[in-house]
Every structure is written in structure tokens, then in C-alpha cells.
Amino acid sequence: MVFEERAFSVTDAPDSLPSFMKQRLRWSFGMMQTAWKHRRAAKTARGVGYFSIPDLWVTGILLGLLAPVADAVFLNALVRTGFSLAQGEPLLAGDASLLIVVGWTALPLIDLIVLLVAFGFERREQLSLALLLPFQRLVYRPLLYITIYRAVGRALAGRIAGWGKLVRFTRIQMPER
Numbered sequence: 001m002v003f004e005e006r007a008f009s010v011t012d013a014p015d016s017l018p019s020f021m022k023q024r025l026r027w028s029f030g031m032m033q034t035a036w037k038h039r040r041a042a043k044t045a046r047g048v049g050y051f052s053i054p055d056l057w058v059t060g061i062l063l064g065l066l067a068p069v070a071d072a073v074f075l076n077a078l079v080r081t082g083f084s085l086a087q088g089e090p091l092l093a094g095d096a097s098l099l100i101v102v103g104w105t106a107l108p109l110i111d112l113i114v115l116l117v118a119f120g121f122e123r124r125e126q127l128s129l130a131l132l133l134p135f136q137r138l139v140y141r142p143l144l145y146i147t148i149y150r151a152v153g154r155a156l157a158g159r160i161a162g163w164g165k166l167v168r169f170t171r172i173q174m175p176e177r
Helices: 017-037 046-086 096-121 127-157
Strands: 009-011
Touching (some): 017 046, 046 096
């Protein structure tokens, strides 16, 4: 039997913000549906129950719900630290606002380290893509939060997320190795 080699697409990327938001809503709602459907696995299946289902709830939903609160705490600490500096007050090592600002600032640095390590493994990627990291932090993440809030709101209201059909204009092909 002879198999024909075919190029297959890895993903269909949405070409507009509304398409992106619909896709992310489907994904977030789908994660919640999957976690809910398999919720009893926590008692019966070791790997899935102990790791996968809690991971869906914690990293897929809970952290997305809490992230805007963490961002608000950071902004408050940043303003308080700024006012302290403007008034000539010394920055104290134990000051909660300073610790929050330093801790929150460490997260993008960790993102950058992970990004550089990943680029080290994928030699084909252009390092200039690292310039998109601030965009990811300031634009992409809040859009994800919005979709998680929308998905949770729909679930709590008992409304199903319409899967619809994604209109595909382009395909991203997997690079040949």
C-alpha cells in the first residue's frame, strides 16, 4: 500500500478580532464542558482525575477569572509606590506595594526567558518575534480574560455557546523538516 504525502494544516487562524473572540469562547466553553463531563474521573481515574481535570479548572478557568484581580492589585501597588516616590518617601524592602510591583514585573521576565529557551529549541523562528511579548501581555491576555468571563457567564446562565462554522480564508501549513 502506498501512502500519498500531503501537507496538512496545523491550524486555521482567525483573520479578525470577532472571529478570534468566537474561537476563544468555543475553546473556553469546551474546556468547561469537558471538565464538567469528566468530573467524576477525580474519584475513579488516577492521571485524568488527579491532574487533567483539576488543570482544566484551575489553569483554564480559575486563573483566568482571577487574573484581572491580580492586575488590579498590581496597578494599585504601582500607583501607591509611585505616590511614595513622588512624596520622597524611601522604598522599604518590606513594603507590600513594592513587593507586589517587583513580583508582577518578574512575570514578564519569566515569559521572556521561556520564550528565548523555546526559540533556542526552534532554530527556524526569528528572534524578532520576541518583540510581540508586550503585545501578548497587554492585549492578548485581556482578550482571553474576556472570553473566560463570557464562557463562565454563559455556563452560569445555562446558555450554550454556539459552535457555528468558522469561515476559513487562509491555512497555515506545517513547515517541512
